[in-house]
Amino acid sequence: MGGTSTKIFKKGASAFSSVTGAGHEEGYHPQNFERTFKGSPFVLIRHGSMYFDEDGDLAHEFYVEVLPQGKRGRPTMRRVTESLQPEGIVPLPYPRLHMITMRRKMKRKTVIVGLLTCLTLWLLDYFGAFTHFFERTYDDNFQYPYNGNVPELISQLRNHELPDVPTITSYNYTFLSDCKKKCIDEDNPQLRLVFLIKSAVHNFEQRKAIRNSWGFERRFSDVPVRTVFLLGVDPNNTELQRKILVEQSKYGDIVQADFIDVYYNNTIKTMMGFRWIMENCLNSKFYMFSDDDMYISTKNVLKFLRDPTSYPDLKGSLRGTDYELPDDVKLFSGFVFISAPHRHRSSKWYVPLSEYPYHLWPPYVTAGAYILSKEALIDMYYASMYTQHFRLDDIYLGLVAKKAGIEPYHCSEFHFYQKPYDINSYRFVIASHGFNPEELVRIWNEQKTAGHA
DSSP: OOTTEEOOOOTTOOGGGSOOOHHHHTTOOHHHHHHHTTTSSEEEEEEOOOEEOTTOOEESOEEEEEOOSSSSSOOEEEEEOSSOEEOOEEEEEEEEEOHHHHHHHHHHHHHHHHHHHHHHHHHHHHTTTTGGGGOBOOSTTOOOSSOSOHHHHHHHHHTTOOOSSOOSOOOOOOEEEOOTTTTOOSSOSSEEEEEEEEOOTTOHHHHHHHHTTTTOTTSSTTSOEEEEEEEEEOTTOHHHHHHHHHHHHHHOOEEEEEEEOOGGGHHHHHHHHHHHHHHHOOOEEEEEEEETTEEEOHHHHHHHHHOGGGTTOGGGOTTOTTOOOOTTOOOEEEEEEOOOOBOSTTSTTBOOTTTOOBSSOOOEEEEEEEEEEHHHHHHHHHHHTTSOOOSSHHHHHHHHHHHHTOOOEEOTTEESSOOOOOTTTTSSOSEEEOOOHHHHHHHHHHHHHHTOO
């Protein structure tokens, strides 16, 4: 750029700044390599970042020395920006990674990893993996509202005294049909057993099958038994309610209250059954609650109630075959579970920590079929007034029993599942779950003929 020009390369230029023609001299052909590496992160050419000046020299920046106009002063350097030609496309001597492509791929990978991490964490939370870390241990310090001396309050209520603490839970629904005279019998003032079947409002065929099988009240002429069905309502179906009224007028065994009849109201249905007993049917020694798809052997129930600890081998009982449970026995019996709350949100029985914080439930009896003595039922009814409502009925009764100081008694002949059937395998079965009306009647008739029902 003239004899007075001084070309100075800016210090610290990148490795890509050096001039090279080696690619062509050694046989590299960028076009061929571009085709070969198309779609990959490798490149063989680049856009040059340097400039040619008028003399054909190549550099990132050019400067000229400017002499002072006077005799004094020092020369200065001025950057040249005119008459510079961009370097253009430059071949590379070997394939190199395209950093922009890599950054894009890295960014995409980061997004994918982030999304997968979020999905994994959500799934772990959804299935309760984290919830278990925050559960409290179920032990002797277990508390569930109300946290006071419930047995003392039960005693006060049983003695018709004003309790020291107001009740916290009540089931004050209205009975639409209460069968007030169901348990009144001049010939049998003391009943032996009352069946209370929790039935869905639309299950007419199930109720019919039970009336024609194990719910038949005159199955044993010398044992007074009563059967009632516990129902709620479907407020949006007047025709269904009309049919229920017809059913009640025909059979006189429907105990119906004005709560909505859905699965998560089974606790209400159960406790309305307790209330009905307290108000209308306290003259029975035992009460059996059941779902409307259960097979029940009334004969085996009555055998069991003679001596539960020896059933089914009553002949081997140390108390003898004529043993009878005392009137003040507090029996709450069925298939007893000790299990943990379901913390995965997909479960029908999902329970959050806010509803129940402990890692185990109190011992409870599966709700498909269970038996209560009168004394146990009275204590648990009053204990329920000091037990916060819980939507799962079997768990709720487990909580109530714990507050009342009643330990559930386990018997494996209460089957919460459908025990595989043959005529001999049901010899000692008290209850088995999951039968449609036709199966129920057929199996019960077979067992009756065999002498097991």
